[in-house]
Amino acid sequence: MKLFKSCFYFIIISFFVSCSNNKVETGTLENNDNIFQYGTMKKFLDSDYEGSLSIKELKRKGDFGLGTYNGVNGEMVVIDGKVYRILPDGEVFEVPDHDLSPFTVVKFFEPDTSIKLDTNINFQELTKYLSELIADASKPIAIKISGEFESVKTRTVKEQKKPYPSLNDIVAEQIVFDFENIRGSAVGFWFPPYFEPVNFPNYHFHFMKEGISGGGHLLNCRISSVTIEFDYPEELVIGL
Numbered sequence: 258m259k260l261f262k263s264c265f266y267f268i269i270i271s272f273f274v275s276c277s278n279n280k281v282e283t284g285t286l287e288n289n290d291n292i293f294q295y296g297t298m299k300k301f302l303d304s305d306y307e308g309s310l311s312i313k314e315l316k317r318k319g320d321f322g323l324g325t326y327n328g329v330n331g332e333m334v335v336i337d338g339k340v341y342r343i344l345p346d347g348e349v350f351e352v353p354d355h356d357l358s359p360f361t362v363v364k365f366f367e368p369d370t371s372i373k374l375d376t377n378i379n380f381q382e383l384t385k386y387l388s389e390l391i392a393d394a395s396k397p398i399a400i401k402i403s404g405e406f407e408s409v410k411t412r413t414v415k416e417q418k419k420p421y422p423s424l425n426d427i428v429a430e431q432i433v434f435d436f437e438n439i440r441g442s443a444v445g446f447w448f449p450p451y452f453e454p455v456n457f458p459n460y461h462f463h464f465m466k467e468g469i470s471g472g473g474h475l476l477n478c479r480i481s482s483v484t485i486e487f488d489y490p491e492e493l494v495i496g497l
Contacts, residue, residue, distance in 0.1 A: 308359030324361025368486035404483030411473030
């Protein structure tokens with residue numbers, strides 16, 4: 258019951274009144290200290306891959322984050338205020354404002370704490386280390402990991418057509434990219450387990466190679482020397 262109350266008081270559910278074209282639109286930049294999420298994990302696991310959040314509106318909600326596009330058309334990386342799509346052929350494109358997303362999590366990233374890590378460890382060891390640093394956390398956290406990576410493994414997926422397959426079936430046909438000795442940034446979030454099925458619990462990162470030349474959903478990595486930044490939000494705002 259205590260966890261439920263914590264979750265209840267932390268989340269602000271924002272229901273947007275849709276326009277005639279069913280696109281979510283507001284008129285001002287919302288540069289605040291909230292995490293904004295559009296869509297839910299439950300909706301995604303139910304194979305509902307269509308939404309009405311425009312990229313134009315997304316950029317009013319945050320300059321850092323991750324997500325996907327209608328029809329699961331590639332992986333989304335939001336970094337430095339720009340929104341990118343990683344396609345199955347590995348190409349990276351900045352996305353036009355009129356494109357739509359069924360699921361995204363963004364924030365105006367302003368790190369509260371940072372730490373330099375020069376230890377050569379893999380992704381599993383990295384997340385264990387992160388968990389030790391945020392052991393007392395009970396709210397979602399935005400996390401950015403930037404620097405030198407010995408290796409990075411990412412994935413993207415092909416655009417899907419109706420009737421939409423399950424997420425497991427889509428992931429079974431994922432396209433995997435392997436990078437070695439590169440610089441880049443992992444952008445993502447940690448969500449407490451009790452947020453399921455609102456969002457995927459624990460760590461979720463997307464990666465962008467330096468120079469905007471590759472990336473995707475982060476599957477594995479081995480770091481060489483990175484800076485880890487944590488941004489602790491005031492609230493989680495969910496648009497449905």
